[in-house]
Amino acid sequence: MAPKLEATRRRIDALESDPSRKNSFVPYGIDRHSAQVELEGRKYLMMSGYSYCGLGGDERVVAAAKAAVEQYGTGAHGVRALAGSTPLHEELEAEVARFLGRESALVFGSGYAANVGTIGALCGPGDTVFIDKYDHASIVDGCKLSGATVTRFRHNDPNHLDQRLRAASPDGVRLVVVDSVYSMDGDIAPLPELREVCDAHNALLMVDEAHALGVIGRTGRGIEEHFDDTVHVDVKLGTLSKGIPSMGGWVVGSPDLIRHLRYHARPFLFSAALAPAQVGAALEALRILDREPWRVAHIQDQSAKLRAVLTEAGMRTLASETAVVPVVAGTDEQAYDYATACRRAGIIGLPVVSPAVPNTLARLRIAVTARHSEADIEFAGQALLEAARECRLIPATAAV
Template identity: 75%
Template sequence: MNATEAWARLEPKLAYFRDRVRSLEYEPVRKNSFVAYTVERDSAYADQDGQRLLMMSGYSYLGLAGDERVVAAAKAALDLYGTGNHGVRALAGSTPLHEDLEAEVARFAGRERALVFGSGYAANVGTVGALVGPGDTVFIDKYDHASIVDGCKLSGATVTRFRHNDPGHLERRLAAAPDTGVRLVIVDSVYSMDGDIAPLVDLRKVCDAHNALLMVDEAHALGVIGATGKGIEEHFDYEVKVDVKLGTLSKAIPSMGGWVAGSADLIHHLKYAARPFLFSAALGPAQAAAALEALRILQREPQRVEFVQREAERFRGLLHAAGMSTVDSETAVVPIIAGSDTAAYDYATTCRKNGVIGLPVVTPAVPNDLARLRIAITAAHTTADIDFAADAFITSARECRII
């Protein structure tokens, strides 16, 4: 086989995404993927090709991405450590800054120890792979994040899915599966597409009744739910506790990286068994310092969490009053259902004309006919911003005949 023939065999795979994107972004004004935005550090606005627009699909939930204190911490770390580390954490890559960040994460999560990965994706893949393998069984919510799904597939464990937020279906799945090996149930705290919350108390009861551990991804929960932003356990008034708790440092915490928190034995095991941690370079010093400072600010300024929760509820109310659907959202993540993939792109394009950025999420990330704009309410928004955005989304929906 020559190179030309080899590439010809690959062409159908290359053509899929090329044609798929072209069908939705067939003119420049409809471009929504991989768009470069110049964000304003002191507001929720961003520049796109010279147009100042209100960003309503960003994930800096606490509004700390441009905070001077966070920026100063990152600069100080650069001055002290430089731009990178000397390798993986197990060898020359660890610094006191990493240890300080992990200690702060552990305190915040209410656990003995924590471990910081290079990304939230790596944290999920690495943790799952270190906990289960052939002979074990993983039970995952139908809407779990791709990093959870990928981690399960790579682990070699038997993977069983259960209906979204349905503890009864999970119980039937557990009862039907062999009660051998490690049994691990994994859910998101807050689901990134619908903005709903996992029924933690009922899930914990099911797990306890069927010899299963419970792992929860707090990526969209930290800084968003719970009275002070500590996530799903606080949201449910600490009625129950999860076995493995992890999340990201790139959403409410405006940096990079992922974290896992748990017992000292668990974290010691992950240090040596989680391959994405063991074989990846250490988190950069600027990112570690920014994450540490943002986490401390979150604990000092719970009013940021209160604002996000209050304004998200108000925003949903404005949309509902206009007859718009936000599915089961109860958090800062607010989906606005458009219908077909093309309808979502039409809607996003019209919203930009009306001054707001609402980015479309289409199949296969969401079910057919449930393509949407995925909106995120943040502490960077003002109440006036929320009013303006709601009006723009409603006006655009009428123009697109969504309502």
């Protein structure tokens, strides 16, 4: 064990050589009424949060969480199959299904659990899962635990998926799993082309909408709406911890699918139900999102503006077209330097380094939320460019 612990210590010590370079596990003081956080007495604009719809501190959501605690107490008292189901859990599942236009839904303890549980319940030895190279770790872990054969295809490359499906065994379940929006790149899966390939090879298509709910589609309903509801997904799943500011994961589909998951998804069967406060908050946030689609439009407008400012000045934002705006710095060390310079300029932009991303494409993962005002986004753009000039990522003369 010792060599492993020592290797971790050396790597983290090198990246965080002084306190101003420490970016992970920093206990930011959160002001739930703004997009600002506090650190050591100074306020910063948080530009790396995941609360896309800006509802984390919303009075209505907070009140709903409190009301749920008042009525049901703090814990769920067990797994859903035994003592853990309350009317509130069922209300949330009905709301998730309604919001996403499906007949049924199931809510898990987290998005991670939803992926692991769903893949494991649908596939096992003798089946094949085809995953995009950039799929989230919970999809990868779900595949490993399922015991199915796992095949990776190149990122957002339906032709490569086609080749992989041709080469694979025709027997058993063939499940293709992609993220709707990729969490580190902010690009969107090419759903129509993927659907075509799946249909040609008798494969099921599952999407993880973790970064899509509340973010893409005209009203934030995710990837099907983004493609004008012309393409159907077989299994849709996501989290209640990003656009919806709570905890939990969800799956929507046919009543048969949901019944199967209830009885076979192990993280659902063997892990406690969501606590009432989380359920109450998620339910209220979904209802607000339904009534306030301006949040989605705001995220889309402001992230497009931010991308334009950055790319015009010569920064790379890769193929981002969503609220997730990666700003490439280069090596892991450059990303840490850039994050530190951004902090000096007044914003928190957290670095994403290898092995999460290739070590030539280490970046700040910037995210635009409905909590950011237009002035916040302008400020963030200026700060990102000022820091980029300081780190020599762009010439000192680059336009702001």
